[in-house]
Amino acid sequence: MSYHTSVLLDEAIQALQLKSGGIYVDGTAGSGGHSEAILKANPDIKLYAFDQDQEAIDYATRRLAPYKNRVVIIKDNFSNLRTRLALEKVASIDGILLDLGISSRHVDSGVRGFSFQEDYPLDMRMDQSKELTAEVVLNTYPLEDLVQIIRDYGEEKQAYKIAQEICERREVKPFKTTGDLSTLIDDIIKANPKFIIKTKARVFMALRIHINDELGALKQVLVDAVNILKPGGVIAIISFHGGEDKLIKEFFREEEKECVCPPSFPKCICNKVSRLKILTKKPIVPCEQEIRENSRSRSAKLRVAIKRRWGNDESS
Ligand SMILES: C[S@@+](CC[C@H](N)C(=O)[O-])C[C@H]1O[C@@H](n2cnc3c(N)ncnc32)[C@H](O)[C@@H]1O
CATH class of the missing domain: 3.40.50.150 (Vaccinia Virus protein VP39)
Structure with a gap:
């Protein structure tokens, strides 16, 4: 590779x-x-x-x-x-x-948490000496901040629905891996697979853009x-x-x-x-x-x- x-x-x-x-x-x-x-x-x-x-x-x-x-x-x-x-x-x-x-490399190796096609810890930091990870964002950010990130950086129409679901699920079980986020999107977007992939790509990109400012x-x-x-x-x-x-x-x-x-x-x-x-x-x-x-x-x-x-x- x-x-x-x-x-x-x-x-x-x-x-x-x-x-x-x-x-x-x-x-x-x-x-x-x-x-x-x-x-x-x-x-x-x-x-x-x-x-x-x-x-x-x-x-x-x-x-x-x-x-x-x-x-x-x-x-x-x-x-x-x-x-x-x-x-x-x-x-x-x-x-x-x-x-x-x-x-x-960031996407293909998967281990850094940039890929929705693999199941690894929710990291997404380019500079791993920084503290903010995707896990922190998903488990601690208020609803309106999550909506803003997914809508503004991901240009995702379903930003509110996805953010709301993140807030509900984390009350039951905190987000740990990219698989947890990927499954959430599978559950929300039940349409055709092409649409699911595009939505995942937009949400992962939005988080990455925010985490790395x-x-x-x-x-x-x-x-x-x-x-x-x-x-x-x-x-x-x-x-x-x-x-x-x-x-x-x-x-x-x-x-x-x-x-x-x-x-x-x-x-x-x-x-x-x-x-x-x-x-x-x-x-x-x-x-x-x-x-x-x-x-x-x-x-x-x-x-x-x-x-x-x-x-x-x-x-x-
Ligand atoms: C698209 S790749 C660059 C590929 C490169 N031009 C080549 O030919 O291989 C982007 C690179 O920029 C780095 N990067 C992104 N934002 C950065 C920033 N704000 N400061 C320093 N490096 C950054 C990433 O870590 C990544 O390695």
Whole structure:
């Protein structure tokens, strides 16, 4: 079983516009696939590769060993990127790649609690040094919080019914394993099997996003990345979830705007500076062949922007 198949690999490397002598960040090293391609593409760049998962760090460290003079591997959340780079005496970078979410390994091995097809303890932490697990969420969160998580992150129409059932069942027997949650969904969604699988996928994804504060980390890294990007530096992000893609799209748009004054103002008084130029008006998506070869790539969207050289200058 392979650890992970990198998605939109060539597209992401091309998007980064790698410059000789440049400093780059892979915020989500995973199996090291994108990192390796970056290091291979240009022998004269330095890469800082982050991952919050120890298993990924171990795997990427082995894979990237041939490049060890040009890569620094850091086990941390990418939301701490700025501080961790400062400790490495790096104040600015030429590009950053993020390939969000979990790796195939997280789902396929099952033991970490990310899979509804296996029966293992309800964990779902990418960073196992953190305390919050799926077991804690399911057994202690109030009804309205569970509804919000399942509805907002899972976009699940039956969020209320599922959350209500969780609250009732845990009074009788606390949730311990992924099988307990999976059985609950089987019992509620008695329709066709395809529908059950989709519902399970949505509920498990919602819990995972909450437990790992995935949107919070993304908001933080967007702000930090733009601050430390050099003029002409590139930010490239692959996302798999509608909420993440919306956040990235809106952030890029805000950073591209030259003025945020209300339209009724006769002249601009906001002094807003456009810091980014969006390079992908529409996201880059995997081609049919990639989707055929790796069905997990089907929801991927790559958005790319470049830091302007001189704020509000169209040519930059
Ligand atoms: C989709 S995989 C990346 C795969 C990688 N690009 C490759 O080619 O193998 C996402 C990885 O990012 C890590 N990750 C997700 N959110 C993170 C965060 N906020 N900080 C650091 N690592 C994160 C996960 O642990 C996982 O290993």
